[in-house]
Amino acid sequence: MSAEKAKADRRRQARVQGAWNSGPARRSGGGVKQTNKVDGGDASSAQQKPQVPAANQEFVFDGSVSEVLAREAELASKPVTVDKDGDYELSIGRNDVKAVVQMRQKFLSDAENRRLLAELNRLPWQQRMGLDQGGQPYQEPRETCWFGRPYTYSHVKWEATDDSWPQVLLELKNRLADELGVEFNSVMCNRYRDGKDKIGWHADDEPSLGRHPVIASLSFGETRRFMLRRRDCRVQTLRPLIGDPITVPLQSGDLLVMRGSLQEDWLHSVPPEYHDKESRINLTFRVIEHSPNEQLCLRPGPEDNENKQVTLSARPGQMQAQLCCYRSLIVSNSGLVAEASAALDRLSWRSAGSCDVAQLDLAASQPQELSPLARLAVALATLTGNARLKVGAYARLAAVRLDHGSKHLPWREANFGDGGPCQTAETFVAVLALGDAKALAQRPLEIEKRLNSPAQGNLKSGQIFLRPGDAVTLLHGFGADWRYQLGRAGRAEPHEPAVFLFLTPDQRDIG
Ligand SMILES: O=C(O)CCC(=O)C(=O)O
Ligand SMILES: [Fe+2]
Structure with missing residues (x-):
């Protein structure tokens, strides 16, 4: 066995068998400048709460297969809150590709946010008809608009609301290109008018986005809970690294980047709230690779x-x-x-x-x-x-x-x-x-x-x-x-x- 392979095997072993220890800093790609702070902000508190790995930790555990499986089941069942900056590796799926979310709180300052929110509210918002799983039309419980390359999803054709991008979206697209090194060419805009507006469980896994898309989400206005849960049908091929479901409170100015097998192996949603909520705008920037036909x-x-x-x-x-x-x-x-x-x-x-x-x-x-x-x-x-x-x-x-x-x-x-x-x-x-x-x-x-x-x-x-x-x-x-x-x-x-x-x-x- 080559030294490289032995090292890779040891790494794989380590990933599936154990508890989170601190190790050398790792980055899951991209340019989110993270602080690796998790649950209190230092490695020792993260060790006491092993279900929330920081990016600078290695998973090490010497146990039998049944212990490993029990450990995975335990990891899988602990609800987790992602409310600190950092890269969160949620699972390892097919071909060892990891599902990753990167949290960057207050990516945009409060002052910037207020200005941007006012401009974003002037986008051509519209409540649209969607199609449910059975192909039945329903009115979407939120307002939306789309800029960039057209694409078809769930039999709904998204044409750009307007060919030209509004200045406010161009500005944000460029900020993200600087930060992440990704030239996004499309953006889905959602406006949740109050606590009743929502988006149901789904993945942004339309084929035109490619298999492992990088999607950058920016939030403005009211804080809402962004939820993540694993797809049931993939459980056998998935090794959880973190509990499920995951709650990510997204506040005004937060940047959340979704990467790797996240769309393939996980679903996300923004559920309705029981308490009154002000309006919230969310932008998900995407790279659409192909046009219809x-x-x-x-x-x-x-x-x-x-x-x-x-x-x-x-x-x-x-x-x-x-x-x-x-x-x-x-x-x-x-x-x-x-x-x-x-x-x-x-x-x-x-x-x-x-x-x-x-x-x-x-x-x-x-x-x-x-x-x-x-x-x-x-x-x-x-x-x-x-x-x-x-x-x-x-x-x-x-x-x-x-x-x-x-x-x-x-x-x-x-x-x-x-x-x-x-x-x-x-x-x-x-x-x-x-x-x-x-x-x-x-x-x-x-x-x-x-x-x-x-x-x-x-x-x-x-x-x-x-x-x-x-x-x-x-x-x-x-x-x-x-x-x-x-x-x-x-x-x-x-x-x-x-x-x-x-x-x-x-x-x-x-x-
Ligand atoms: O509002 C959010 O945070 C998520 C929006 C979303 O998932 C989508 O537009 O696909
Ligand atoms: Fe989505």
Whole structure:
């Protein structure tokens, strides 16, 4: 085991097993200048109240598995109040991504606030109709307006109230860019007229925001309780680091930043109050990545070795459809890519009508005997971190060759939950490009949202251009709502072959 890995494992162990001890200061990214004060403001008081970790604490506990589970259950059941500055790591979810809230009280001074509140009250507020879970219209119990890129959520289309941003919102957007290093392009404005106005349990997990959005919330006027609770359906994959539910009293001038898996693993709300309340305005600044009906186009830039993850669409309560584009495989595997390209001619190709295909039996070979193509597939599986693709019974490697303008791979769906050996609704298809670079430039991998798909999200279709050694993975809910193809080239004539390796956890043939 490498020293790095051993260290990472120790860190992971430490996270799930124990109590909060002080350690070196850590930051969860971003520029919130925190004071690490929690419940009284020093490490010793935080130790007495282990359910509220400060950012400079490590979680250390040597206990049996049952003790660890009991400890997690205890952590999960203690209500917590976040009322001090600091970064609060609430849980660790899929791929070890943490749900984080960062509190920065009085980010705006009282004097600034009074001026800003007066200006914000002049925004074009309107009480709108929303749709409930059952699709029934209802009048929202608050006033709202929206500035920035349009997007659709819960079948409600948000168009910018006005193309130009009011000066007061621009000023705040710029303040946040300075503070957090994030260029927000949209803002949701909520006005709670009195204590009865509210927002119900929800997550800001619309696909156009990406999987792990940074959302910055600024509050003005009356103090209201912002509540957080974990989503029930994810409990198994979530390790709580802090109690649930969480109350965050948001006062005028407070900045609350939501990060990491917070929208994926937690819900939030502003409940009604029993006592009389004055009005409160809240602004949540967001980065909207796509517009409605937008076509995704991923092209490599010059010397582009960046990997990119895109959220394509989402259905409430289900896994998002995602795509990852890997352009870095070649960096540490250039020799292998060359060897694999040379091995393409030795495959036993057969015609499958629209294209030529070859199947590689990964299960039959021992890893050390694997062909360069299979070793490349293993390198890809390692890069993508998908355990199910470790060479074995579940992994299937097929090659598709296109060497004539008319050759193509027709639209394919990627549902592997139906009867394959890998009974899962979760999609995993990895596509690795090889062969002639010019031919590949004519043959992007095309994706398309299926007709009548109820999934939410602004993207409708996409094209991903791959160079030899680049790869794409189609992930999670992809199969339910999307399909993919390799289209015909511009002209019907012979050309150098473009080859695509398809790695799936399925036994079915590609042809
Ligand atoms: O008012 C708040 O603090 C939260 C508003 C909110 O959650 C939203 O606009 O999505
Ligand atoms: Fe929200």
